[in-house]
Amino acid sequence: MADKGNILITGAGSGIGRASALRMARGMHVIAADLNVDSAAETVSMIEADGGSARAIKVDVSDKASVTSMKERIEKDVGSIDKAFFAAGIYIRGMVCDIPEDNWDRMMNIHVKGTFLCCQAVLPDMVAANKGVIVNMSSDFAVMAVPAAAAYMAAKSAIYSLTKSIALEFAPHNIRINALGPGPIDTPILQSGRSPQEYEDARLMLADKLPVGRLGQPEEVAAVLDFLLSDRSAYMTGQIVHPNGGQLMW
Known part of the structure; x- marks a missing residue:
């Protein structure tokens, strides 16, 4: 389990983000952030039912004003952010010649710009504290x-x-930044854009290809996150860790 303190988790309303919030709430106060604040509130209710401490907050990670507003509210309500997991994301399938420009932009804005903006928001306080961990x-x-x-x-x-790049820049400030690189995990993203039958076919196809013979569960990714956020991984920074059922062995 990671250390005590406040942890910000984006994409906390479902999938890996929710599983991670539930896991980290065993020892930290969780700020569950999501564009769908009702889903984030459901995550908070689950945490509180299990005896943990959390609060929900709405954020559009692709919008700087929204990220700034989230950060300011967190500072007012709970103080500094000690650790963070930036998991907000979407998955829009499409062959290269068929991808609409707005779909491409949306993917880049949520994943890349969103991760950048969230890191940019929390890093100054971590520098001031001379400690911090981001995944x-x-x-x-x-x-x-x-x-x-x-x-x-x-x-x-x-x-x-x-x-x-961020890990290299902030290592002198005792801040570690790593990334999770999950393989096929049974989450809502796997279901997105697929009919129920297509989803089931995809599950079976992926499980058949994996050396372990099954899809991963969000809780298994959350367990790796717990390690990366803890002092047990104090010598790791700038790494991508793959909980993937052996997918990259072929």
Whole structure:
């Protein structure tokens, strides 16, 4: 379990973000941020039902004013952010010649710009405290190729490079920044844009390809996040860690 303090988690309303919020609430106060604040509030209710402490806040990570407003409200309500997990994301499938420009821009704005803006918002206070840990959300797709995923893969690759750059810049301030690169995880993103039958077919196809023979669960990614946020990973920074069922072995 990570140390005590305040943790900001974006994309906390579902999937890996929600599972991570539930896990980290065992020892930290969670700020559950999401564009869908009702979903974030559901996560908070789950945390509180389990005896944890949390609050929900709405944020559009692709909008600087929204991110700034979130940061100011957090400062007013709970003080500084000690650790952060930036997991907000979407997945829009499409072959290269068929991707509308606005879909491309949306993917880049939410994933890349959103990660940048959120890091930019929390880093000054971490520098002042001379400590902090950030984990960004990348993907196996940052280092592999599959059809109909060019925008998502480009965005996740950018997050990997951004993570390394920020990690190098802020290492002298005792701040660590790593990234998670999950493989196939059974989350709402896997379901997005698919009919129920297409979703089931995708689950079976992916499970059959993985060496472990199954999809991962959000809670398994959250367990790796817990490690990356804790002092057990104190010698790790600028890395992408892949909880992926062995996907990158082929």
